[in-house]
Amino acid sequence: MNEHRRQILQMLSEGKISADEAERLISALEAGSSGSSSQNASDSPTKPRPKYLRVQVDSEDDDHDGPTKVNVRVPMQLLRAGVKLAGLIPQQALNRANVAIHEKGIPFDLSQIKPENLEELIDQLSDLSVDVDQSDHAAKVKVKVFCE
Amino acid sequence: MIPFVAVVSLRGRKSRTIRLWIPLILLWLLLVPLAVVLSPLLFLVCLACRVNPFRTFSVGWQILCALHHAEVEVENPSAGVSICVF
DSSP, rough: HHHHHHHHHHHHHSSSOOOHHHHHHHHHHHHHHHHHHHHHHHOOGGGGOOEEEEEEEEEEESSSSSSEEEEEEHHOOOOOOOOHHHSSHHHHHHHHHHHHHHHOOOOOOOOOOOOOHHHHHHHHHTTTEEEEEOOOSSSSEEEEEEEE | OOOOEEEEEOOTOOOOEEEEEEEEEHHHHHHHHHHHHHHHHHHHHHHTOOOOOOHHHHHHHHHHHHHOOOOOEESSSSOOEEEOOO
């Protein structure tokens, strides 16, 4: 920190920057340091909420003439609306879906997805990052899922 | 806010890109009378399926609004498609 300030003063003494520029740089330095210290003090809860879910797929097949790239940006609002849509599913259909999911060996209950739990879910999504690399003799696939 | 414009980019093998700006607002204006005419029918369908029609319309509207800034891109050396909703 002091080193940066010293560098600015040195640049000022060498005439590389004017006094006004030096003042601006020092004030920017101070603003940056106070911002980072307050961020450290309050820890991670102050980080901005994610707005989009990004899915990137890079695939290289030997059969095709080059790599295929898929890039999908899903607004978080769409996830919220989607969960609300799931809330409209009639109970009978929900039960059948739950049975089918359990038969696949996935311990998940769709009825537990409620709008009340949604915000918490989206907050947790901000830390989500899924990277999948698969390569065999025929294809090489990279999948990346993250929030931004 | 509902999306007003969709930008569809199509690229062929010769790297020639065609960009289409589709004014969705015109589509919505055309669909409004149709929605008004069909709303009683949709209402009855919701009741028949034992789904709250008002919640259904509300969620449908939210999904429409949430499409704002959605983006899908598929790129390949031979072709590419990109759809952005604004």
